[in-house]
Amino acid sequence: MxxxxxxxxxxxxxxxxxxxxxxxxxxxxxxxxxxxxxxxxxxxxxxxxxxxxxxxxxxxxxxxxxxxxxxxxxxxxLDNLQHYANSYSEPLSGRLELGIIPTIAPFLLPRILPKIRAHFPKLDIYLREDLTQRLHERLMEGELDVILLALPYELRYVETRVLFNDGFRLACHHNTTHINPVYYHLEQVNAESILLLEDGHCLRDHALLACQIRNLDKINRFGVSSLLTLIHMVDADLGITFLPEMAEGSPLLAGTQIRTYALQEEGQREIALAWRQGSARAEAFGLLGEVIGKSYLV
Known part of the structure; x- marks a missing residue:
């Protein structure tokens, strides 16, 4: 047949x-x-x-x-069979499909990619940037090998390795009319003054949880579609927001009038790698995670 x-x-x-x-x-x-x-x-x-x-x-x-x-x-x-065989010769070589969320990619990739190339010169990384839900779907369908994301996020049938914690900071125009950032208190924020990404971006949920935003009237009802748009709106003093610490010193903030401030009560998200349960490359992904974590924390 x-x-x-x-x-x-x-x-x-x-x-x-x-x-x-x-x-x-x-x-x-x-x-x-x-x-x-x-x-x-x-x-x-x-x-x-x-x-x-x-x-x-x-x-x-x-x-x-x-x-x-x-x-x-x-x-x-078939790919798993090939990866299983390759893992006995070199743990990280050949093609690797890496998914990454857009609230990590612009801040972390410039720092980690040179270190990954130095540690694994035979590894060819192909990047896919998307929201966490779609990356998880692609991972389970075999289109991706591993994903770099932020936790907490409910994921099924995957193994995760937390690499480091990423705190949040208050971000606003340096002459903002919305709050006094030095003596900031959430209850003093005007209604609809907090700008966040739209539903579907885990950074929105992480900011709500980590920054203890319980009064939803403080949040602007129009969700923002991208980090770049969010930063432009804050730079125009249309509101304030909360950005991850890894955004400090990034090109996205360069040339803006945005300043960031520590929060009284520190909230954070966890940056992690995730791969399918039972993957033949689990040990190799662990090595990759070590390099990523050390590259960021150095």
Whole structure:
């Protein structure tokens, strides 16, 4: 009985991801005609229609979506087999898909990437920046090997290693009209003066918890979509916010009129690595975590 090739499975997973023959073929570094032929051959081997084709649209059939999910499992297991073999020669070498949340990436990556390259010169890191929930989904689907995130956050079927703690600081324009930052007290903040990221960003929940913000009337009802936008709004003195300590001295704050101040009651989040339970590369990820933690704390 004929069985699908790994190439065909990889092509189909790419098609399911991009929903476009041309874009998927480009991502796989193959011509569109060869890509389309491989998908046709896969349908013939399986005896089912995976894709509904029109002139302008590609729709993955219901059974095609199930096949794509199973194909990811097959490809992930094959990668785990290769990683398991590689772990006996060099613990961290080859390709590594690392997911990272946007409230860590701009502050931590410039500090840790040079150290990672120095410690693991044969490691090729491919970065994916996204919200924690989507990174977790990609991790469980095998698209990512490990993710760098902030805790607390409820994650299932993963192992985590806390690398270091990251405290919060009050951030505002140096001549803010909203508070006296030197004698800051949360109850003195005007209604809707606290600017936070919108729902979905764990930094919002961490700031609410760590900074003990219980009066929701103090929070501006318009959630901000990105850190850059949040910093621009604080720089324009449209409100105050709470930033992680790792933001201190970062390019995002350079050239702004924002100053940060210590909080009376210190709150913090935990920066951690997470990977799938039972991963063959767990020991290697632990080594990676050690380097990241030391690179930040030095």
């Amino acid at each position: 004929a069985t699908p090739s790994l190439k065909q499975l990889r092509y189909f997973v790419a098609l399911e991801q991009y929903q476009h023959f041309g874009k998927a073929a480009e991502a796989c570094y193959v011509s569109q005609s060869a890509f389309s032929m491989a998908i046709k051959e896969l349908e013939g081997i399986l005896g089912i229609q995976l894709v509904d084709r029109t002139q302008r649209h590609v729709t993955i059939t219901h059974v095609g979506k199930a096949v794509a999910t199973q194909a990811r499992v097959v490809l992930r297991d």
